[in-house]
Amino acid sequence: xxxxxxxxxxxxxxxxxxxxxxxxxxxxxxxxxxxxxxxxxxxxxxxxxxxxxxxxxxxxxxxxxxxxxxxxxxxxxxxxxxxxxxxxxxxxxxxxxxxxxxxxxxxxxxxxxxxxxxxxxxxxxxxxxxxxxxxxxxxxx
Amino acid sequence: xxxxxxxxxxxxxxxxxxxxxxxxxxxxxxxxxxxxxxxxxxxxxxxxxxxxxxxxxxxxxxxxxxxxxxxxxxxxxxxxxxxxxxxxxxxxxxxxxxxxxxxxxxxxxxxxxxxxxxxxxxxxxxxxxxxxxxxxxxxxx
DNA sequence: CTTTACGTTGACGTCAACGTCAAGCACTGC
DNA sequence: GCAGTGCTTGACGTTGACGTCAACGTAAAG
Numbered sequence: 001x002x003x004x005x006x007x008x009x010x011x012x013x014x015x016x017x018x019x020x021x022x023x024x025x026x027x028x029x030x031x032x033x034x035x036x037x038x039x040x041x042x043x044x045x046x047x048x049x050x051x052x053x054x055x056x057x058x059x060x061x062x063x064x065x066x067x068x069x070x071x072x073x074x075x076x077x078x079x080x081x082x083x084x085x086x087x088x089x090x091x092x093x094x095x096x097x098x099x100x101x102x103x104x105x106x107x108x109x110x111x112x113x114x115x116x117x118x119x120x121x122x123x124x125x126x127x128x129x130x131x132x133x134x135x136x137x138x139x140x141x
Numbered sequence: 142x143x144x145x146x147x148x149x150x151x152x153x154x155x156x157x158x159x160x161x162x163x164x165x166x167x168x169x170x171x172x173x174x175x176x177x178x179x180x181x182x183x184x185x186x187x188x189x190x191x192x193x194x195x196x197x198x199x200x201x202x203x204x205x206x207x208x209x210x211x212x213x214x215x216x217x218x219x220x221x222x223x224x225x226x227x228x229x230x231x232x233x234x235x236x237x238x239x240x241x242x243x244x245x246x247x248x249x250x251x252x253x254x255x256x257x258x259x260x261x262x263x264x265x266x267x268x269x270x271x272x273x274x275x276x277x278x279x280x281x282x
Numbered sequence: 283c284t285t286t287a288c289g290t291t292g293a294c295g296t297c298a299a300c301g302t303c304a305a306g307c308a309c310t311g312c
Numbered sequence: 313g314c315a316g317t318g319c320t321t322g323a324c325g326t327t328g329a330c331g332t333c334a335a336c337g338t339a340a341a342g
Contacts, residue, residue: 010318020319025300039307039320056245061202063298073256078263085264091257098246098253104197105239105246112239115214116232122219123226151288161289166330180290180337204328 007043016051026054031068060101070094148184157192167195172209201242211235 009020023041026032031054034041043051050071057067073094076087150161164182167173172195175182184192191212198208214235217228 008319019301021301022299024321029299041319056249059202059242059245060249061200065298074252078266081264081267084260084267088257088260088264091253091260095250095253098250101200102243102246104200105243108197108201109236109239111215112232112236116229119225119229119232123222123229125219126222126225149288150290160331162331163329165291170329182289199329206328 004044007048009041009043012043012048012051016048016055018055023051026051026064029064029068031064031071060098145185148189150182150184153184153189153192157189157196159196164192167192167205170205170209172205172212201239 007015009023013020013023023032027034027041032043032047032050034043034047036042053071053074054064054067057070058064062070069090073087073090076083078084148156150164154161154164164173168175168182173184173188173191175184175188177183194212194215195205195208198211199205203211210231214228214231217224219225
């Protein structure tokens with residue numbers, strides 16, 4: 001009953017839109033470590049979750065090394081007080097970085113909205129005043 | 142009176158935290174095109190703004206080619222109807238992508254908060270029960 | 283007048299993140 | 313029994329984004 005769903009390398013790669021080469025690459029870097037059934041890789045739910053985390057980090061523009069450090073934070077053992085303090089500090093740094101990125105995105109979105117506004121204004125301009133050169137030309141196609 | 146502030150390559154690079162090599166690289170890719178006073182590059186306010194846009198795009202994880210297309214959208218001429226429609230479409234695509242990134246960031250932030258919570262809980266755990274080995278040790282320093 | 287500082291153009295090096303063979307094992311179907 | 317299909321491990325190639333080095337021009341400072 002507790003027979004978890006597993007994936008072959010091709011299945012997992014397909015589902016998440018990467019190639020098997022990418023998975024092997026991440027494994028070499030220590031970002032993934034699937035089990036082996038003989039020589040074959042067997043990916044379990046946990047591996048899939050990790051991979052999704054990696055891909056999200058990639059979309060956010062982090063390098064694989066930094067991604068490794070980030071997801072390392074998620075599954076770190078309690079450990080001793082010093083380690084916990086250190087981890088908390090890294091979490092704070094990471095949060096600051098992500099918030100900076102959020103601001104960047106908001107600024108970029110605001111500018112895009114502005115571009116869009118200008119575009120629409122220009123379109124109305126051209127639609128409202130078709131009284132320029134060559135009147136009856138360039139219709140709606 | 143209208144003598145704008147200008148920058149040399151080293152000044153601008155220093156101020157924005159990149160190297161002169163980076164600026165020349167961006168120029169080769171057509172992302173920047175400063176004026177020349179003889180053989181020397183002279184960067185004006187507009188160049189600086191463009192560079193800041195480029196760096197923001199970089200922080201967001203875009204490649205330089207895509208960044209070129211993005212900032213190209215900002216200073217595109219009105220042009221004809223077809224171009225305007227095309228531009229609007231690209232703006233929409235770009236917005237969708239940025240919003241996806243926002244969601245990624247929000248998810249990552251939420252998880253970091255969770256890690257932080259667990260950390261603090263563990264710390265309280267260790268502080269509230271110092272009744273283990275070596276009682277009187279490891280004070281607040 | 284030479285040094286020093288800052289600028290210039292190539293050209294090649296490097297690092298990350300894969301892509302792309304090549305060669306081989308293991309089971310499945312006919 | 314052998315031809316596919318899908319997995320495996322190297323090993324080398326590629327692309328993007330610069331770093332680095334060589335060789336040279338120029339303009340102010342001592």
